[in-house]
Every structure is written in C-alpha cells, then in structure tokens.
Amino acid sequence: MKLVISCMDRRLNAYLKKNYGDAIVVRNAGANLKSLQKTLEKYKYSATEVIILPHTDCGAMKVVYSSLKEGKKITFLVEENLVSQFTNNEFNSLTELERLNLKIQMENARRIFGDKVRGELIDINRIEIPPSKEPYSVYVTSPSLPLNMDSNTYVISADKSDIWDSLDIAVYGMKINKILVSDEKLFDKIRSSYPSVTVTRSS
Template sequence: MRLIISCMDRRLNSYIRKNYPNAVVIRNAGANVNSLINTLEKYKNNVDEVVLLPHTDCGAMKVVFSSLKEGKKLTSIVEESLVNQFSSKRFDSLSDLERLNLEIQSERLIRIFGNKVKAELIDVNKIDVPPTKDPYMVYLTKPSPPVELGSNVYVISADDKDIWDSLDIAIYGMRISRVVVNDPKLAEKVKSIYPSVTTSTSF
C-alpha cells in the first residue's frame, strides 16, 4: 500500500488524484507529521511506500513565518503542533522555511517508516489548477484514496483527533466559513467549537 502525506491546500486536489489515484491520502495544514500521530499509528506496519508532498506558496508555512518572524499571535494548538518545531531553526525567507519543512517532516516520517519514505516539494506554479469562482470550503474526511473535488475545496483527511490545528488555521487564519464533514457526530463537534462556521454533512 502507498501512503501519501500532503497539505490540505485546494490547489493539490487534481494533482494528487491524477498522480496517486489508488493511494491512501492523509492531508493537513503543511503536511505536518507532528499533528498526525494518531493517524499514522494505524499505518505503521502495513505500508510499502510513504510519499511526503508539501508544496511551495504554502499557507501553513506563511502562518509559521508570520508567527516567528513577525510575532503574530496564534491559537495554542497551532503554536504547539505546527509552529514550535521551527522555533529553534534558522531561515530567512518563506522558501527557506518550505525547504526546512520538507526536511523536518521527512525526518519524522523516517523515524516511523524507515527507508520506505520518499519526499518531494511540489512547485504549485508548475501544476495544473482548474480555475474556480466558488467560495472556499473545508472538507473533513478519513484517510482514503483521493476523490474528485473542486479546486475551491481544502481537504483535511486524518483521524478525528488530528484535525483541530488544521481547522484552526483554515477558519481563523484563512477565514474559511464552511466545513463539510461526512460524520454527523463530528459535524456536531465542529459546530460546537466553531459556531460561526456553516457545517454540513454533504456538498
């Protein structure tokens, strides 16, 4: 089995579906392995290959950059799970940080999966992103093979325990106001935590 770990960014939807149609896909803000402990534990002993796919012009890395370089305040869960792993690292630009993210997440995956790990930093300027005028939304789902989604949809696919920092970034950082989640119980929990967001169980 091939396992893909990538970012929730909407621009990657068609790329992942085209290039990895049969893989199990895990996605969150920044392809952040630190936030995926519960999710990855389930796959530790039954994968043949793990492919890490962060990307350029990453919103999650912009969040890290603005926090560490500009002092922007974030929620505690985002600081703990995403930002703090970069706090002792040296970088001068967003592109430096994106390359550093590739290195850090690769190292974390190698500790779990050994030599099964491959990694690539996707240049979003070189992939085909279908145009959209639809408002942005977040789709919460379990790890699974990629499905056809519009390029307005940010995808968080992980264990329920591992989604909350990515949701904080999407809702508070990116001002996304709609969340679609298949699981009714999880939908109710999302509603209770983010009451200003429109939450539904279907598109």
C-alpha cells in the same frame, strides 16, 4: 500499500488524484506529521512506501512565518503542533521555510516508517490547477484514495483526533467560513467548536 502525506491546499486536489490515485492520502495543514500521530499509527506496518508532499506558496507555512518573524498570534494548538517544530531553525524567507518543512517532515516520517520514505516539495506554479471561485470551503474526512474534489475545497483527511490545528488554520488563519463534514458524530463537535462558521453534513 502506498501512503501519501500532503497538504490540505485546494490547489493540490487534481494533482493528487492524477498522480497518486492508487494511494491512501492523508492531508492536513502543511503535511505536518506531528499532528498526525493517531492517523499514522494505523499505517505504521501496512505502508510499503510513504511519500511526503508539501508544496510552495503554502498557507500553513505563511502562518508559521508570520508567527515567528512577525509575532502574529495563533492558537495554542497551532503553536504546539506546527510552529514549535521551527523555533530552533534558521530561515530568512518563506521559500527557505518551505524547504525546511520538507526536511522536518521527512525526518518525522523516517522515525515512524524508516527507509520507506521519500519526499518532494511540489512547486505550485508547475502543476495544473483547475479554475476555482471563492468562497472556498474545507472538507473534513478520513484518509482514503484521492477524492474527486473541485479546486474550491480544501481537504483535511485524517483521524478525527488529528484535525483540530488544521481547522484552526483554515478558520482563523485563512478565514474560511464553511466546513463540510462526512462524519455525523464529528459534525456536532465541529459546529460547537467553530460557532461563527457554517458547518454542513456531506457524504
């Protein structure tokens, strides 16, 4: 089984569907494996190939950069699960940080999956991105084959225990005000956690 770990960015939807249509795809903010412990447990022995796919112009990396270089406040979960991985590393630009993220996530993946891991930093300027229109939303679901999602929708596909820092980035960092949820039990919890955001059930 091929396992892809990538970012929730809406601009990757068509790319992942076209190029990794036969893979199980896990997505969160920044392709951050530290936040995916519960999710990845399920694939530790069944995955025969693991592909790490962060990208350039990444919103999650902009949050990390602004936190460490500009002192902007973030939530505890984002600090603990994402930003903390970069605090002891040198970088002087967002580009350097994005390359560093690929390196760190590859190392994280190899601790779990060994030599099955490969990775690539997707250049967002070199992939085909269908037209989109604001306002954007974020769709929360379980890992699956790539979904037929338009370019208006960010996708978090992970175990329900692993979604919260990505939602914090979507809501507080990227100011997304609509969340679509496929899990009925998760719906109420997300709605109570983000009362200022419109939360909708989606199939």
